[in-house]
Amino acid sequence: MGDAATSIDEYLARVDPAFRAELERIRRLVTRLVPEVEEAITYRMPTLKYGDRALVYFTASKKHMSFYPSSWAIEALRDSLSGYKTTEHAIQFTLDNPLPDELIEELVRFHVREIDGSNDGR
Known part of the structure; x- marks a missing residue:
């Protein structure tokens, strides 16, 4: 299987080029929505962190x-996800059925509000 990637760029370099473009689109969108995100690899997955917590993988x-x-975001927006296979933590999608920008934005904004709310209680 090889060595695990140590950066998002390294991870993406190993991905099928068609998938890479889609994941880079998501990365750019989330970074535009939340400019203060920090990039990491967590659990061998590209991770965008916000407020010292994983915002998205x-x-x-x-x-x-x-x-x-x-x-929490998946549960809150379950009705908008009916066209996708979901698990408790993940939304699966394909090149034929990508996640629309607007849906990604709603999911990310929901999670940002959750993180901000939990940080207020500290």
């Missing part, structure tokens, strides 16, 4: 990609 598999915006 994203990955590529052989046949699909996954976006991990938080279980």
Whole structure:
């Protein structure tokens, strides 16, 4: 399987080029929405962190990609996700059925509010 990637750029360099472009689109979108995100690799996945917490993860598999915006965001926006396979923590999508920018924005904004709310209580 090889060595684990140590940066998002290194991870993306190993991904199928068609999937890479889609994951880079998500990376740019989240970074534009939340400019203060920090990049990391967590659990072998590209991670964009906000407020010292994982905001989103994203990955590529052989046949699909996954976006991990938080279980709370998935539950809150479940009706908007009916066209996608979901787990408690992930939304799976393909090049034929990508996640629209507006949906990614809603998921990210929801999770930012959750993080900000939990940081207020400290």
